[in-house]
Amino acid sequence: MHRVVITGVGCVSSLGLTAAEHIQATREGVSGLATVTSVDPDKLLAKMAGELKNFDPADYLDRKTLNMVDRVAVLALVAGAEAIADSGLTFDDELSELTAVILGTGVGGMKTVDENFHRLYAEGATRLHPFVIPKLMANAAASQLTMAHGIKGPAYSIASACSSANHAIGDAFGKVRSGQMRAAVTGGCESCITYGTMKGWEALRVVAPDACRPFSKDRKGMILGEGAGIVVLERLEDAQARGAKIYAELAGFGMSSDAGDLVQPSADGAARAIRGALRDAGMNPEDIDYVNAHGTGTPANDPTETEALKMALGDHARKIGISSTKSMHGHALGAAGALELIATLGALEGSIVPPTITFTEAGDGCDLDYVPNVARDVSVRAALSNSFAFGGLNAVLALRRFD
Amino acid sequence: MADTRNKIIQIIATECEIDAAQIVPEASLDDLGISSVDLVQVMFQIEEEFDVYLADEEIGADTESVGQLLDAVEKLIAAKST
The missing domain is CATH 3.40.47.10 (Thiolase/Chalcone synthase)
Incomplete structure (x- = not known):
């Protein structure tokens, strides 16, 4: 059994486009929630969402990569690159094969599903873009991270709705703790703020129209957000041997x-x-x-x-x-x-x-x-x-x- | 037809991020570094542009050169307009 520590973090959320911005906003009590922009709010009863702000994927990824990925994978790639750079790890041959990529996602490439099936069902299109399937598959974000960083150990996605990220991180933790893997890139990603998804949540009657007020008497529900959070897990002894910054121990x-x-x-x-x-x-x-x-x-x-x-x-x-x-x-x-x-x-x-x-x-x-x-x-x-x-x-x- | 050829070359250049001057009929797709996935993307854009359907027998794994691709698409467009 090895002690497991977190040596890299990356994050994009409605609160910021780096882990530092995300953390700082949570300390300052800033709200990232606002009237939704990627869906017509007039068609929604609950119009609020936690969308990324001032985020242009082209600032991070080249056109060919963007052509092959859903927004959910874009978010994972951006947060993943930050986390890996932050950790200072490079995946040379030996470490590469002993590093896992395990990501949680609830629904995968939902924007691709929404946009393309709308073309087919509503707009009379007779053909779909050739990359619809590789963009919508739930493991796409995990696979893209392996390709972007040359990580050749086990890689897959875990789906357990709102617990997906914790299940993924916990699974990765077990692999590093047992010694099966030396490191893991893990976390979760989601970007499903689409008309279809928002109407689906609306129908469940669990979405708040104005503000998300957890534990308050006048709370009216959740507000949908998007984002990706990625962390690098490492064995404590490896992190110490290379003098890495240690954020915390993942203990259980x-x-x-x-x-x-x-x-x-x-x-x-x-x-x-x-x-x-x-x-x-x-x-x-x-x-x-x-x-x-x-x-x-x-x-x-x-x-x-x-x-x-x-x-x-x-x-x-x-x-x-x-x-x-x-x-x-x-x-x-x-x-x-x-x-x-x-x-x-x-x-x-x-x-x-x-x-x-x-x-x-x-x-x-x-x-x-x-x-x-x-x-x-x-x-x-x-x-x-x-x-x-x-x-x-x-x-x-x-x-x-x-x- | 020159116009059609230019449009197809432009699609290849954009989708595969290749200089249009290199995309000549004699050039092989391999030499230009056009992968099978790139070709699928090119086929999709050609279909969108010219409203044709490129069947696997016409373009696909057997297509080796730019010239074969241009000929196949031109034949389809000609068949459509008759």
Whole structure:
């Protein structure tokens, strides 16, 4: 067994186009949510989204690459390049074969599906662009990252809806910890802010029309986001031997399935995943100083997650800050856990716990400290990052500050 | 027909990022570095431009030179206008 550390981070989100910008915005309590621009807002009941701002793919990728990729892979390539450059790793022959690329995505190349099938069904087109299939396949982003950086170990995508990124990161963590791999490039990516997807979420009646207010009494739901968060995992001894910057130790991972309802969350299932992460990390509840909550802002999630935290952490749940950064970057589905892991790294490294913004008044069954509206100086020794998905799939990461 | 040829050469130049001056009938697709995926992309753009369908028997893995490609497309366009 090897200790596993994070030595590179990259991120694009509605809060910024680098990991540093994303982290800084979460500390300042900035909102990345605004009226949607890539879909006609007049056709939507809930018009808000967390889209990337001032982002031109041509600033990052050449025309031939752009021709072959959906936007979701573009985001993964940009965040991946940042993370790998940040780590300082180069994938020479030996390391290349012992490095995995495992990415989470909820739906893959949805913009490609949406645009091209519209041409076919609605506009009477008789042929599709030849790269529709390689652009829409869910593993495209992972494959593109291997090609861009010459990484020749195992590479695949993991789909577990809103837990995809955490499942991917946890899977990569296991491979490095066991010694099967020496390093991993992992995280999540999602970009499905399309007319079809937004109407689909609208129909579920879980989308807020104005603001995402996790844990507040007047919360009305989530707001869809997009983005990619990528991290580089390495064995501690390798990172130390080459003098790499270490952001934090990835110490444990817990998973569970509710085996209950497809969309209604279960406190018991979530609590089992939280306990599992603590056990895996060799931590007690008292070791945790911060929890980055799943915190979608839906009526169902927030009291259920609150109950789960109390079940898993006991009285200690009342003593620590628990915030939802989705209030700022939106719910990026298959990328959510990665955007939140990077926000959590900011908390561990800077001793600043990010707030839950647009918080008004605590909702029924929401009686913990959600760090309302303003970041807080706290020495964070260890933290949890929760993801709970439709399908009853729960995945929790445990992180430890590395001094 | 010169106009058609120029349009096809321009499509190849754009899609494959090759200098149009190099795209002459005698040039082989291999020598120009045009991969099978590039060719699929070129075929798609030609179909869009001229509203024709390029069947696999006309253009595909057996197409070796720019000249073969130009001839095949010109034949299709001619057949369409008669």
